[in-house]
Amino acid sequence: MITMIAAAAENKALGKDNQLVWHLPNDFKRFKNLTTAHYIIMGRKTFESFPKPLPNRTHVIITRQSDYQAEGCIVVDSIEKAIEKCPKNEESFIIGGGEIYKLAMPYADKIELTVVHHSFEADAFFPEIKPEEWKLINSDFQSKDEKHLYDYSFETYIRK
Template identity: 40%
Template sequence: MNRPSLAIVVAMAQNRTIGINNTLPWRCPEDLKHFKALTMGHHLIMGRKTFDSIGKALPGRTTVVVTRNTTWSAEGCIAAHSLQQAIDACNGDNSAFIVGGAELYAQALPLVETLFITEIDQIVDGDAYFPSFSRTEWIETERRSSAQETPQPLHYDFVTYRRKPTN
């Protein structure tokens, strides 16, 4: 079977914060809609702590949870015990999305072709961070700016990066 195209979906602050206390450090309804539109009908690969923070398999998508616990299971989810095993579980899908957390992002970054990053235009306290990456390895192909006043004031950009071809 063919391996799916791999992408990362993440929202991060200027200082690369992606979470605090196993939750998002902001409330941005448009980002959640963006996430849903990107991932609907595809496989989501997430770590067990990310799954725990969501609390259930997301409707309309196949949830693959990477965990070291060989007895872990959850209704509607596929358990995988490595990133590679999770990717293998996505065979038959043309796209699979790595959706967190920080450790899985770090493992997946060298493997993905696309980054869908919601860049939050502020510095945010947190305890989970997106790994640093060289922007010279990526081409920005799309940027859409937005802002909200409620539930909290935020300025953010939906940005798509594609990996530059290697020669």
């Protein structure tokens, strides 16, 4: 199963200058809980935005750079090759960025989306979730608090 996991604002903003534009600790916890012990597929820029590889996950990096290397990671040049590297009988996660989400949308079986209830200036965006293709099966609203500056919702979609 291929699952796209992302946090996007109401205007579909993912981030700016290869960084998130909000800080939601509960979203980080959810991301960690869902992706630990799984394959995670990402673009090179997303990988390079991490201080180090994420622990207890197998990283599959998509890049057009033919000589790109990342120690302990699988490097490929297409979304199709990235998916081929993942175990077929396990859930694997697409974790970004914007271009990779667009490329992965036709292959995804599920979307785990954190909707940040605000709009932000951004240069990377999550693709449209077309209602004729996807069914919302869960939505869990969370109010802002001392650790979260914005209201947000955890949403789960499955392909129809």
